[in-house]
Amino acid sequence: MLINGKGGRVLLEHRYSILRNRVSGEDMQRNLSISQKKPGFCTGVLVTLAGLTFACSAKADFKGNLNVEVDGLQNQKGLLCVKLFSGSQGFPDSNEKAIKRQCVKISDMPMTFSFKNLTSGSYAVAVYHDLNGDGKLNRNSLGMPTEGYGFSNNPAPSRSGPPKFGNCVFLLAGPNTRVNIQMKYSVGS
Structure with missing residues (x-):
C-alpha cells in the first residue's frame, strides 16, 4: 500500500x-x-x-558461545556427560534430541564445557556423572538416579521425576553466556 x-x-x-x-x-x-x-x-x-x-x-542470526561450569562432583571416577537442548522434546534423557552432547574424562573440579557459535535462543543443559562409563544415567528399581546429575538453573530435586525444560531454560543472547550447574547425588550413590 x-x-x-x-x-x-x-x-x-x-x-x-x-x-x-x-x-x-x-x-x-x-x-x-x-x-x-x-x-x-x-x-x-x-x-x-x-x-x-x-x-x-x-x-x-546472532551467534554466541556458551560455557557450562559443573561443580560439586564427588570424585574424578568415570565420565562427565553434558547434553544441550534447544527445545523440550527429549529433555533431559534423549541423546538423539540433544543438539550437542559431550562425555569427557573428569580431570578438574569444577569442569567446564564450551559450546561455540550457537544461535541466540532458549536452551537447557542436563549433566550426569557416568561412573561406570556406559553412556547413560543409571537408576535404581524405583527410577531414582544412582549416579550424580544436574541441570541448568539448578532446580530442586523432585520425586516425581526430572525437571521440565521450562524449569531449566536460559537465554543465550550475548557473545558469551555462562551457566553454573551444581551436581546432586542421591543418598547411597
Missing part, C-alpha cells in the same frame, strides 16, 4: 471509488481532506514495522 506522492493519490482515488455511492459529496470531501493529512503518520508506522522486522531478523 503506497501512502505518499502519486501512490497517495491512487489510494485516495480508490477510496473515493468505493465510497462514492455510499456517502454524499460533502462527506466524501471531508474524508479525502482527513486522509490527505495522515500520510506522515502512516509512513511512520510503516518505517517502525520495517525496523522491527530488521531487528528481529538480525537477532535470529
